[in-house]
Amino acid sequence: MSYRSLFLSLIKRRNSGLINSSYHHHRSARFFSSDAVSSDYVEETPNSAEGDDDDLRSRILRLRLPKRSATNVLQKWVLQGNSIPVSQLRDISKELRDSQRYKHALELSEWMVSHEEYKLSDSDYADRIDLMNKVFGIDAAERYFEALPLSAKTCETYTALLHCYAGAKMTEKAEELYERIKDSNLPFDALTYNEMMTLYMSVGQVEKVPSVIEDLKQQKVTPDIFTFNLWISSCAASLDIDEVRRILEEMRNSADSDESWIRYLNLANVYFTAGHLDRASSNSLVETEKKITQSQWITYDLLIILYGGLGNKDKLDMIWNSLRRTKQKMISRNYICIISAYLILGHAKEAGEVIDQWKQATTPDFDTLACKRIMVAFTGLGLDEAANNLNMILTEKNLNPENN
Known part of the structure; x- marks a missing residue:
């Protein structure tokens, strides 16, 4: 069993009964979910009678299989004279992603892209990268990121692609992107560094974790509790208990404790x-x-x-x-x-x-x-x-x- 399956047993949704518990207080929550798209997914929400709960959300959630089109639902909704606020699209998309309905969520994202009245945020672009990876694979996510305009290559989109590489244990690709991240002069937060540390833990390269911590400190990025937990775990995995105690003392002295x-x-x-x-x-x-x-x-x-x-x-x-x-x-x-x-x-x-x-x-x-x-x-x-x-x-x- 790999470090990733152990350490992220509460981050991945697995049949073992351990549910998604990621960085729930952090914007990273959108990244930590199952990596596979179910080809025979059946929506758990029971069918409503025609006319019951007849709003856009209910219509989309009533779609049972990925091959059914969320785009058609959106088109019909608009033809009936209804508007679709961007906030509603984002809320429904999040619910779909939480239910592992990635194909339908990507269709909502495509709708936003194809309609000029919607202005995509950094988080919208990051979500698209994550969905591209889940629906079409890592190559599609990579191509999409590289094709983005410079203005859309932000902390969120870089980190989203880094998460894709980390999830696939593509260490070389992740390290190349990490170097680009360090050279970008963008203000990254702890999540980006946590992704690299998680990758190194997952492939057993715990000796590389301290260098990521050094990068984080050099950039004056504030570590979160998950940063410390990854750092401590890497030391404990090496049985370097003296270093664990030193880290605990550093945590105690943190102004953010x-x-x-x-x-x-x-x-x-x-x-x-x-x-x-x-x-x-x-x-x-x-x-x-x-x-x-x-x-x-x-x-x-x-x-x-x-x-x-x-x-x-x-x-x-x-x-x-x-x-x-x-x-x-x-x-x-x-x-x-x-x-x-x-x-x-x-x-x-x-x-x-x-x-x-x-x-x-x-x-x-x-x-x-x-x-x-x-x-x-x-x-x-x-x-x-x-x-x-x-x-x-x-x-x-x-x-x-x-x-x-």
Whole structure:
């Protein structure tokens, strides 16, 4: 299993049940969705009786198969004397893309291009590149970008094409475009650099991530929490824990740190303090039937840290369920990480369930001393309630670490 399938398991919509959770607070949300166009897609919205919900959105959403034409629906709507505001086209297009109906979304985009009354924004051009890639392939997306006028080659369109290359793991193409990006003197944001780091993680070239971070800093671009998470994951994958701690300290001192960042940092500190993760772990690499190594599992744990820090319990549940479905036996670190996340978010019941799962695991045996380290770490970070909750759970289960 590749780094991309591990690290982006919450970004891609997969049958494993992990749903799209990308950079929801960032404009990058439009890029992170399934890479395939279903040839037999059936719209889940039930058919409405003729005349019911007879607006433009409903007419387009009632189209069942990609071969049916959204353009015909638009033409008929206009012939009936209706107007189509650009904001409505954008809203419907977003809904179509969220439903993986890329061909219909591209038809709406083509309608905007072919009607002069619509002025395309930078985001509209970027969406077209993404849709071209999904419907016709990477070559079509590339040709479209290169044919754009200079005024339309913006931060958004460059990043959209970079995302296409990253998704296809076309490292050489991505690096060539990245050099053009650096030479363009355009004001790129963290998303562009995150794309390059994600690519390097996906192809196992974690050693290249620090150079992207250096580029970001030289351009005085403000990193977001996902930048830090990718950076930390690359160091953890290399078992460079000293660097992880240094990054965490840099995060703590960031002027942009908010409550979610602090929670992330607290959880990360508990993880690295209680988990006793160090370079010795590299001597015990274990591969599963799915080729997951111990260093890659660190990335999975860091996803738990990220979404725990952001307060997203649903994503925690999904990651943990996915982790349990793998063939590899989990180690104490994995249990420590998820227990810590649940406790920090105040979900003592779920933490207790994980402890029961840990007790029932064939390996390793339940580690009461590790739980004691968690409580010490919680107390040291001022998370007294989490420490008390863990102590109560262990006492109820006759596993009080004070007796060991």
